[in-house]
Structure formats: C-alpha cells, structure tokens
Amino acid sequence: MTRFLTWLKTHKLVAVLLVIVAFLLLKNSSNPVDYTIGRADYKMAPPQTDLSFTLPDVGNSESRMGMESAPAPEVQDRLVVSNSYLSLLVDNVVEVQNQIIQTAERFGGYMVNSNLNNPQDAPTATVTVRVPSGRLQETLRLYRGLAVKVISENLEGEDVTDQFVDNEARLTTLNTTKAKFEEILAKATQIQDILNVQREIISLQSQIDAIKGEQNYLEKNAEMAKLTVYLSTDELALPYAPSETWRPEVIFKQAVRSLVSQIRKVGTFFIWLVVYSIIWIPILILIFLLKKKGYLNFLR
16 A cells, blocks of 8 residues: 555656546446448547556447437437439430530539440430539439430439437537646646647547548538439430330441441551551562472473
8 A cells, every 4th residue: 555655646647647537437438339430431449658557538428429429409400311323315415415514503513424325326424513502403404305205213312410420429529628637638747648749639639630630521511412414325324224115216326337337447448558568569460479489490
C-alpha cells in the first residue's frame, strides 16, 4: 500500500489521466465493434502511448444506439439518396444527349459523365447527371418527353438517416473526449506527458475530420439526385430487352450493318494491298525474270 501511495505521489499526472479514462469507459460501457461507412473504415482505436491508457471505443452497437443516439427524425426530415435509371428510345441520340445535359444544368444540376458509341452507324449513349432532389420528378417528366418510347424506368432510394444520426453521436463523443485531453494538455508540465497527450489529440482530430467528411458526402448525395439515362435508336441496344425479341425490321438492319462491315473489311484489305504494292510487285517481277532466265538456259 505504501509503495502504491508513493507511486501516486510521483506520477500525479498519470493517475489523473487514468481516473478520467476510467470514468469515460464506465460512461460509454458496451461491446465495441468496428463501424464501417461506405468505403471508409473508421475503427475508433487510437495508438497506445506510454501513459498506458486507451480512449473509449465509440463504435456503433445496438445497445449504445439506444442510450446515445438522438431520436429518429420525422419522415420529412429523413435523408434519402435517390438514384434513377431511364432507358429511352429516341430518333436522334446526340441531340437528346445534349438536351439532357442542358436540362440538368438549367435546374441547378450538373453532368457527371457522358458516353457516345458508334455515332455514325447505330449510336448509343449513356448520360449521368445530378439534379436537386426537389426537382427530380420534374426532370424525369421532361426526359420522358424527349423519347419516342420509354423502354424502362427505375427509381431507387437509400435512407441514410440512421447512419447520419449515428455519426453525429460519435462526433459528440469524440469532441467531448478531445476537450478532456486538451484540458489535461494545458496542465501538463513534463515533456513526455505533453507529447503523449498531443498524440492522442491528433488521433482524435483525424477521426473527427474523417466522420465530418462522411457527413458532408451523405448530405450532398441526399441533396442531389443521380439520374442515369440510356439512349439508343434501337430498342435492342438498350439495357432492357423488349418482350418481342424477334422483329424482321431489326434483323434486316443488323444484316445490312453486317454486310457494310464486311465490305469495309474487304476495302481495307485492298487498300493495304495497293500501298504495299511497291514492295511485292518488284519481288514478283524479279521472280518472274529469274524463272524465265532459268527456263531459257535449260532450253540451251
């Protein structure tokens, strides 16, 4: 007991830190688990230091959700990430492609990517845009009006409200813990203790910044709905296959395209043949002359 009291007198700062950590552990006691959001892996396990203490794990768990998470918001306040997919049969792929991008920009959105294939033969295009979620239905209505026929339409929504609320709870815990360490840092006098506490504060700040970045990502995705539009002049070229798969007019078009493709290949072959004639014609003439000379010598 005497040795323990002596140790406390010589390591006052360490003892204070251990008491604070024990308090935080009791306050947040639950089974810690890894918390994963999207592509980022946030496991709240800061590096160990010479002070021999560990920060409380503020990972996600069902029991902690019941104690710390805010009540689920009302339906109108929920964050929903919307994704819509349209397959449109059109007369002019390039023109409709440009109109889709212009409409998105007019509504305060932007183009994410745009691809155009076979513009000369049977053009197909894929356009992805983002528009404000509040104007999603209006945008879809205008896009349908650009088509000769709407082949398919799919609207998906992912509710990320619980994920967002849980992130807020984790941020609160992390900020509280960081504030405690900043108080300890202000009172520290030994160099080693100062370095150890600063290391923990840096680790906490890194985790706070990562979660804030994830929160911003969720908010932006919920504010701007994503629309992917597939365009083609041929219904069979679209992601959705029509119920009537055997159509003579489509087969005729495919046969004509195949014939044109073969003619192009033959034409390409003859062009190469003509270009290389400066090599193979002299060789043929030389072979002919050598054979003729050999034949004459044979007769003699």
